Amino acid sequence: MSEKPPPFTVSSFYKFVSEKKLMAAKCDKCGTILLPPKPMCTKCLSTNLEWIELEGVGKLLSYTIIYVAPVQFQSLAPYIVGIVELKSGLRLPGMIRGVEQEEIRVGMDLKIDFDTSVSSQWPAWPRYFFRPL
Numbered sequence: 740m741s742e743k744p745p746p747f748t749v750s751s752f753y754k755f756v757s758e759k760k761l762m763a764a765k766c767d768k769c770g771t772i773l774l775p776p777k778p779m780c781t782k783c784l785s786t787n788l789e790w791i792e793l794e795g796v797g798k799l800l801s802y803t804i805i806y807v808a809p810v811q812f813q814s815l816a817p818y819i820v821g822i823v824e825l826k827s828g829l830r831l832p833g834m835i836r837g838v839e840q841e842e843i844r845v846g847m848d849l850k851i852d853f854d855t856s857v858s859s860q861w862p863a864w865p866r867y868f869f870r871p872l
């Protein structure tokens with residue numbers, strides 16, 4: 740008997756992130772990829788899902804510069820938050836680092852990276868971010 744997969748929840752997603760893996764749920768029945776993962780396919784309502792690892796490379800779709808940050812991120816402000824369209828077509832929001840505000844542009848190539856230095860205190864910022872490819 741194979742090992743039971745972790746539940747298809749956002750907390751499992753972040754647990755994978757802490758292991759430096761970008762994982763999504765894939766529906767076995769219709770092939771829909773759920774990111775963030777959900778316990779049931781949003782298209783065909785199947786609960787027959789599996790975990791797949793995504794390639795964390797994509798293009799910047801849009802971004803916002805955050806000047807007024809929540810308490811736990813104040814030391815980082817101003818920072819950039821963007822939406823990245825991955826090669827698979829899925830969209831993932833995240834902080835963007837390693838780019839000057841004057842240099843950021845829609846359509847630039849970005850790559851996911853993982854931050855293991857962030858404390859795991861709740862509420863924790865997702866421990867992944869994007870940086871230029």
Ligand SMILES: [Zn+2]
Pocket residue numbers: 766767768769770771780781782783784785
């Ligand atoms: Zn489905």
